[in-house]
Amino acid sequence: MPEKILITAAGSYGDVAPYTGVGARLRAAGHEVVLATHDTYAGLVRAAGLEFRPLPADPRAHRPDPAGPARPAGPGSRRALLRRAAAFIEELGGGIADAAHDDTALLLLSATTAPLGHHLAEALDIPSLDLPLVPGAPTGDFAPVVGGGRSLGRWGNRAAGRLSLRVIDRLYAGATAALRTRLGLPPATPRAVRRRAEAAGRPVLHGFSEVLVPRPADWRPGLEVVGNWWPWHAPEAQLPPVVEDFLAAGPPPVFLGFGSMAAGDGERLGDLAVRALRRAGLRGILQSGWAGLTTRHTGGHADVLTIGDVPHALLFPRTAAVVHHCGAGTAAAGLRAGVPTVPVPVTADQPFWAHRLAALGAATAPIPFPELSADRLAHALTQATAAPERRRHAAGAAHRLATEDGTGAVLKAVERLRG
Structure with missing residues (x-):
């Protein structure tokens, strides 16, 4: 049975579509590529010539009440947002395990799926590669990207970046424990797994351009900024x-x-x-x-x-x-x-x-x-x-x-x- 590259991506259109461009490029080079994502994007994946496998927790099906106001969250709403995010991740964890078949030889992971995919790669004893669309590693150059864009100074930026990683670890804690149990792996916290990856110098390729975000000089080796991955569309496509x-x-x-x-x-x-x-x-x-x-x-x-x-x-x-x-x-x-x-x-x-x-x-x-x-x-x-x-x-x-x-x-x- 031919071995396949499995790409996993979850979230909105913008969180998924760039990986159709990645998958199409790999396929053109002769690789067999599967893209696992939500059912909403099945047509997008198949149009790019990639095999589709479903992931649960489709945000389009569980979006906020359309009758409710579209306003940024206040402090109470942020707590509710974090609860929804944790529930989304819990549901996603089981789907990640189901998406990998015996023919999977390599995992390519979006920022949302990477904290789960690392455990799957460990269980299957296969390599993985993180492909985030936004910078996530702490740096003195800028504050965490979810912090509103305002610099806190070099020390403050790095401290906020480390705190942001700990928040993410907490969000994934429940899903991590359940997934490792299901995969027959010994218990390990998200923080421990993340630190092992960092210590090993695992490569991370970021899909944005240095035109907008130059690579921070204080990032460890292996963290690279490689340029954007553009959503696939047919070469003959035209506007309506x-x-x-x-x-x-x-x-x-x-x-x-x-x-x-x-x-x-x-x-x-x-x-x-x-x-x-x-x-x-x-x-x-x-x-x-x-x-x-x-x-x-x-x-x-x-x-x-x-x-x-x-x-x-x-x-x-x-x-x-x-x-x-x-x-x-x-x-x-x-x-x-x-x-x-x-x-x-x-x-x-x-x-x-x-x-x-x-x-x-x-x-x-x-x-x-x-x-x-x-x-x-x-x-x-x-x-x-x-x-x-x-x-x-x-x-x-x-x-x-x-x-x-x-x-x-x-x-x-x-x-x-x-x-």
Whole structure:
């Protein structure tokens, strides 16, 4: 039976889609590749020519109440968020074990699945490779990416980074204990397993660009920044005719979308976006996303088009600017297109990427989601589209991104591990 590479990835679209690009590159080099993720993304995985295996805890099926407000969490809500995260991880642990079959020869692990996958690799006695999309190791250069992007000074940044790892260890403690029992492994805490990996110098390849985050000099050897992994799409893929017609009907529009954020807030956000676009004198394309962004309740507008999912790589280069929540993948996609960004971060690592884009000169100052208004968005849109220096900075960054080969670095690492 041929041996297979198993990639495991869990979370929202942005947490999963980049691994279709990795898998397609490995497959093109002759490897047999399986991508285990949630049922929601089965079509995406199979379209890339990869074998699909299911993981439980699909966040699309268990997203927040769509009738509830889309607002960042307060202290009490953060505790509830941590409880939900722990429950998600508990459910994910059993699925990780089921995804590996007798033919699995190598594990490639996303940041979410790595703390579980390491135990599976130990039980199967096979190598594994961590492939996170965000920086996670402590450094003096910046605070943990979930900390909002504000530096605490070099000592404070490192201390906060170590504390962040301990929080993650606690989140995975229950799932780790259950998984090790199921796999017949002796008890070991997540912290102990993590420290063993660090001491062994286990390689970790980060799927983002040094254009946005230069590799910290105080990282240990083996922690590498290799460049972005772009979601796979068919070489012959084209934008839907309705999008092409809209693009041809006037000047380049602004893209607005919030990905997996702001569930159930679509009508409010759609109305806000239309008012902002009109005040700025711009056309717009609204991507519905999990928020259900729409203008139907306002009767529709000839200068605004609402769409479903389309490849950002095809649409973004044809826009005047992009407005989004600044998840890692969307932030990189806007930069790759060479267009200015208006960041509206909601939670998690999004403020980190928003501040990185602004510091690069390719984005306006971030607008925190709870402060978003038609007036603030209109002002930011004018800044993004009327200031040529932002487009120049974005275009320069795009040129540098075009020289990187993130999936090629993964391929080389895989072949070293399997050789």
